[in-house]
Amino acid sequence: MSTVWVGTRKGLFALRTDARRRTWKLAGPQFLGHIIHHVVQDPRAPRTLLMAAKTGHLGPTVFRSGDRGRTWHEAAQPPAFRKAADGEAARAVERVFWLTAGHAAEPGVWYAGSSPAGLFRSADGGERWEPIAGFNDHPLRAKWVLNGTPDGELVHSILVDPRDPKHLYIGISVGGVFESTDGGADWAPLNEGVAADFLPDPNAPFGHDPHCIAQHPANPDRLYQQNHCGIYRLDRPGRRWERIGAAMPKKIGDIGFPIVLHHADADTAWVLPMDGQTVWPRTSIDGRPAVYRTCDAGRSWQRLDRGLPRARAWFTVLRQAMCADREARTGLYFGTTGGDVWASTNAGDSWRCIARHLPEIYSVSHAA
Amino acid sequence: MSCTVRIASPLHSYTAGASRVEAHGTTLAQVLSDLEQRFPGIRFRMIDEQDRIRPHMRLFINTEAARDLAAPVRGGDTVHVICALSGG
Numbered sequence: 420m421s422t423v424w425v426g427t428r429k430g431l432f433a434l435r436t437d438a439r440r441r442t443w444k445l446a447g448p449q450f451l452g453h454i455i456h457h458v459v460q461d462p463r464a465p466r467t468l469l470m471a472a473k474t475g476h477l478g479p480t481v482f483r484s485g486d487r488g489r490t491w492h493e494a495a496q497p498p499a500f501r502k503a504a505d506g507e508a509a510r511a512v513e514r515v516f517w518l519t520a521g522h523a524a525e526p527g528v529w530y531a532g533s534s535p536a537g538l539f540r541s542a543d544g545g546e547r548w549e550p551i552a553g554f555n556d557h558p559l560r561a562k563w564v565l566n567g568t569p570d571g572e573l574v575h576s577i578l579v580d581p582r583d584p585k586h587l588y589i590g591i592s593v594g595g596v597f598e599s600t601d602g603g604a605d606w607a608p609l610n611e612g613v614a615a616d617f618l619p620d621p622n623a624p625f626g627h628d629p630h631c632i633a634q635h636p637a638n639p640d641r642l643y644q645q646n647h648c649g650i651y652r653l654d655r656p657g658r659r660w661e662r663i664g665a666a667m668p669k670k671i672g673d674i675g676f677p678i679v680l681h682h683a684d685a686d687t688a689w690v691l692p693m694d695g696q697t698v699w700p701r702t703s704i705d706g707r708p709a710v711y712r713t714c715d716a717g718r719s720w721q722r723l724d725r726g727l728p729r730a731r732a733w734f735t736v737l738r739q740a741m742c743a744d745r746e747a748r749t750g751l752y753f754g755t756t757g758g759d760v761w762a763s764t765n766a767g768d769s770w771r772c773i774a775r776h777l778p779e780i781y782s783v784s785h786a787a
Numbered sequence: 788m789s790c791t792v793r794i795a796s797p798l799h800s801y802t803a804g805a806s807r808v809e810a811h812g813t814t815l816a817q818v819l820s821d822l823e824q825r826f827p828g829i830r831f832r833m834i835d836e837q838d839r840i841r842p843h844m845r846l847f848i849n850t851e852a853a854r855d856l857a858a859p860v861r862g863g864d865t866v867h868v869i870c871a872l873s874g875g
Contacts, residue, residue: 474797475843475870475872476795476797476841476843476844476870476871476872477797477798477832477833477841477843477844477870478831478832478833478834478835478841480828480831480832493828495827495828497831499831499835499836500836500837501836502836502837502838503837509837509839510837511835511836511837511839512835512836
């Protein structure tokens with residue numbers, strides 16, 4: 420039995436299947452009316468899930484389940500900035516946007532990213548959260564996020580190096596990619612080679628707009644990034660991102676929100692391009708959605724649209740709304756802003772819709 | 788000093804469904820602190836970490852809108868917790 424958790428603007432849903440992945444049963448909603456930004460299974464304790472939620476009225480919080488999502492318990496101390504000193508700008512978490520389980524050697528550790536840009540850590544399984552001062556109070560933080568959007572910048576893609584719990588990456592949209600090698604005490608930008616065609620200085624060290632960053636679990640030196648300005652790969656210890664989206668068809672371009680990696684093959688990744696022309700519709704290009712796959716680390720891309728709508732499908736797939744499972748024949752799942760969930764059980768070669776008419780989908784995550 | 792607090796429906800999960808509870812305090816801050824003791828988590832959903840009333844929450848003491856948590860509360864007052872949201 421495996422589950423695809425679907426977080427929406429109006430509640431939490433679950434799609435459950437057996438080992439054959441042929442039939443899917445929709446359960447829910449739980450938390451009807453709540454805004455669910457992210458649901459993440461704990462790979463160290465698979466019965467545990469964390470969920471970032473709020474409602475239209477109420478402040479942001481985190482819920483925890485210890486029984487695979489049957490029951491949920493609210494954090495006793497949700498992510499929050501420290502109290503501002505007199506004369507200091509007073510920041511409050513507007514939404515908890517991203518959750519990441521900590522290193523395998525640190526059971527109970529979780530990280531959360533927020534809007535406005537904030538980073539938080541829990542050492543007790545998500546019950547009590549503390550602000551990470553090394554980021555939230557970094558003397559350059561205000562400059563890093565200076566060009567943020569009026570809706571508030573987002574901290575997302577919190578990545579923990581599986582070889583070193585103190586080695587972290589984050590994405591700030593808008594702000595850029597940042598790296599810490601000391602557990603979050605200090606941070607430095609890591610954006611060389613990434614385009615930022617909306618900035619006056621195209622070679623600015625920060626101010627970029629990463630939409631989603633992924634670190635390969637079997638080759639943690641390899642990072643992929645779907646950015647507002649293209650698709651990139653970075654092989655550490657290198658510091659210069661390579662625009663692998665340059666190999667995408669010109670009429671499609673390389674703009675999108677999510678990027679998803681194969682669990683074992685560091686050369687295989689999937690993206691879902693969207694329209695980033697003129698006023699940025701961010702919909703499927705020409706109303707014809709397609710996933711693109713690379714099996715050679717971005718040197719070439721293959722269009723995968725069998726089973727997807729052939730025309731007039733103007734949806735968007737947000738950055739948390741696409742994921743992969745770890746089966747031998749990779750299962751891929753994405754949810755649309757129109758409330759449909761699409762699945763492939765052959766690494767994207769063909770697709771079918773497994774749920775329709777849900778609320779606007781914010782996140783799709785697989786739990787084994 | 789005891790007052791009545793009327794709880795809006797989005798917060799009923801904290802009060803076991805009660806829409807009206809009693810609380811103690813001489814300021815709004817104290818009343819909310821008393822509520823938090825009895826209904827853990829309820830305060831942070833209404834008040835942010837800078838002690839500001841959240842944008843989509845409204846607090847009234849009897850018929851007067853309270854702008855901050857220093858507002859005085861007297862015995863017999865009714866504190867209204869109201870939610871304000873537009874759109875779909």
